[in-house]
Amino acid sequence: MSYPLWDVPLLGGGLLIAIVAVLHVFVSQFAVGGGIWLALASHNAYKTNDAAWLEYLKRHTKFFVLVSLVFGAVSGVGIWVTIGLISPQATSILIRTFVWGWAIEWCFFLIEVTAILLYYYGWNKVDPKTHRLFAWVYALASFFTLVVINGIVAFMLTPGQWLETGSFWHGWINPSYFPGLFARTAASLALAGLYGLFTSVALGKSEARERLVKFSSKFVLVAFAFFAVSSLWWMAVIPPAARELAMGGAAPVAIMNGFTFIFSAIILLGVFFGPFRAPSKTSITFAAVMLVIGLLATGGAEWVREGVRKPFVIYDYVYSNGVFAWEKPYPNGVMDQAVWSVYGSVDAAPSKIAAGQDVFRLQCASCHTVEGYNGVKPLVKGWSHDFTYDQIGRLDMLKGYMPPFMGNDQERDALATYLESLNVKEGTSSAAAKR
Amino acid sequence: MPLPNAEPIGLPAPAWLLQFLLVLTFFLHIVPMSITLGGTVLATVFEIRARLQKSADFKALAYKLWRTLPSVTAYTITIGVAPLLFVQLIYGKFFYPASVITGWSWFAIIPVLIIAYYLLYLQSLGAKDAPWRTWAGLVAMVLFAGVAGIFVSTMSLSWEPETWKALYAESQAGLFFLVKLPRWLHVFFGATSMAGALVMLFGHLSKEDGFSRLARNCGLTWMTISLVVQAPASLWYLSTFNETARAAVNMPISIAAGALGAVGLVIAFLGWKGAARPLYGWAGLGSLVLSTGLLAVQRHLVRQAILAPHINAATDWKLSPQWDVFVVFALLLVTAIGLMGYLALRFMKSAAANQAGKMAESAD
DSSP: OOSOOOOOTTTHHHHHHHHHHHHHHHHHHHHHHHHHHHHHHHHHHHHTTOHHHHHHHHHHHHHHIIIIIIIIHHHHHHHHHHHHHHOHHHHHHHHHHHHHHHHHHHHHHHHHHHHHHHHHHHTTTSOHHHHHHHHHHHHHHHHHHHHHHHHHHHHHHOOTTHHHHOOHHHHHSOTTHHHHHHHHHHHHHHHHHHHHHHHGGGGOSSHHHHHHHHHHHHHHHHHHHHHHHHHHHHHHHSOHHHHHIIIIISHHHHHHHHHHHHHHHHHHHHHIIIIITOGGGOOHHHHHHHHHHHHHHHHHHHHHHHHTTTTEEETTTEETTSOBTTOOOOTTOHHHHOTTOSSSSTTTSSSHHHHHHHHHHHHTTTTOOSSSTTOHHHHTTTOOHHHHHHHHTTHHHHOTTSOOOOSOHHHHHHHHHHHHHTTSOTTOOOHHHHO | OOOOOOOSSOBSSOHHHHHHHHHHHHHHHHHHHHHHHHHHHHHHHHHHHHHHHTOHHHHHHHHHHHHHHHHHHHHHHHHHHHHHHHHHHHHHHHHHHHHHHTHHHHHHHHHHHHHHHHHHHHHHHSOTTOTTHHHHHHHHHHHHHHHHHHHHHHHHHHTOGGGHHHHHHHOSSOOOOOOOHHHHHHHHHHHHHHHHHHHHHHHHHOOOHHHHHHHHHHHHHHHHHHHHHHHHHHHHHHHTOOHHHHHHOOHHHHHHHHHHHHHHHHHHHHTTSSSOOHHHHHHHHHHHHHHHHHHHHHHHHHHHHHHGGGOOHHHHTOBOOOHHHHHHHHHHHHHHHHHHHHHHHHHHHHHHHHHHHHHHHHHO
16 A cells, blocks of 8 residues: 555556566567577578578568567566556565566676677678577577566466565575476467468578478477476466466456467467478468467466466465555555555545545556446446445455455445446436435 | 555665665666667768768768667667666655656657667668658657656656655646656757767777768767757756755766766867877767766765655665575676677677688689
């Protein structure tokens, strides 16, 4: 209850984070897998002195730099900016716990940027051995950024022993660290393979292209074998309540989980029976469709990972609305407790509805909008004041993915009044308006 | 005053160490940042002059900058991650509320930066005579200047906690953008002077006489104009300080920063005419870089003085050290710097050998 809430209309903070995160994860995982793909492809091309591949890789590098160095890097900062705006409390906790982890990742960023720029500018300028060295340094540095950040992302769902010890190492190497690392590495390699399939069209209809298609499709197939195993492993180690949400406890999360599975299966079968079995017949349209499905699968997987964490931002530690897990309902009310309450108390507000709106902002608006994404207005349509009042008091018991209500009775009443007022048409009298 | 409560988790290192890292990495960030911002301005102006005067030398100068800027921007952004991290760690209770109040404009730095960065690559990779170059340059210039304005807005607000409550009560939708013209002018002309020094260096490093003279001329002009305008802009900025902030201004640091700027200008004058001398180019740029470093320290002293009354060191900065992880970071940083140096050296050696081989081939 320390920080102000950024009221994002229609989208809501959660969806805004999801949009930025999915785009960034797609590009950054592509950058990690693409680094390994690039190093191996360069190695093969130089070793066999394959002029067609080398020419293709030169053009590919330009595009790779434009995607990873520009969009990947800036959207990475974008994640920082967005989580700081939407969940400042959790961001602050994460930074205090993992600042040296991020600093370590930063060192790898510096190496990564230097290596890819030298590789990019090194085409036709440096000897093949040096050029390949740049590619391998980039690939390794890029992979290690994943090794570091995976621990922090996994921590948010499975903080494990950290909850008792507060140790950096317990937080970083947490129960879902290794399955998460394997799954993300596999996803990275798969995305790189899909991207390779797509850009291979630049080689025209040639034997060199067929080899490239085969090479890229192997990336996808091997990656998917790892992805399937590590996803099951991940599912086994996450908290039971989170697993329940993914398996049907929360409809949107379960649906997205199903979609991710279906998208992954489409890619696996499509690449096996298409590019792998018949590389010469792979069209750019097919490759583009696979790449788009890859984006959807990445988005789905991230959605599930974020969704199963509800109602926490850091599991068993801090809720999405900034309330700590150990806190008990505030006897003097949430408006009194919250540093950023507009009115400070129900009595100080100009009306009960205004007070309820303030309580809504403090307790609910980090996940719910009024009328947009996860909008509360349709959710409470037809609810009477008394029914709403009753539901508010038992949110965490009725729905496992909602945090408990922390306010006092007066605030609960004000919130119920505000929620009831949302579905009252202008000009009509209602119980809420009368109240 | 709505100040966030102390965090339940302590700082992973003493505040002085984190402040040192904050100032150091901020300094390392603003040097390439100034070149990105100032360089975009100068390249656009050169592009316009090349078009109006049909000058191949201006075209070459603009192109040289456009080719340099994308890599500089890559380091600006990458290095910039570190001060953003440390400022949230030490001054999070000021930073987060300010960023929420300026929500949309603060969030806008991401799309704006992406567009501006792509425009730099467009200039770098696009056809040299394309008709859109001037317009693309102008848009990139406005966008980078806008990003600087947003940073100035949010960071300034993080130093003004007494204004938060009223602003937040007015709107919770993050619609505020604070126009802080004096501070922005201080940043903007600092950037163009740094870019001017870089252009000067290009002149000293070039072996083509016409290009070298033009670059040194333009570099000197931009350094002179920028530093002459920056001085009153800085004084104007200083005049907006309250008593506490003014008292925190360290005169020896200010005088040394100003003197280093003047030294840079004198070096630029000395190297303006006659043969190109790379040492002059490096010394001119170096002086401005050092001056920027001192200003980064000055900025920190002022911020600390302004915010100190709102910081309870015993609770806000209580210590939960992670020395083992810090040692890993420190060792890795040294390794990273060494590796980057090695890779750059290897590039230069291999490129030189390759060039020599090509020359030998053409001689045959």
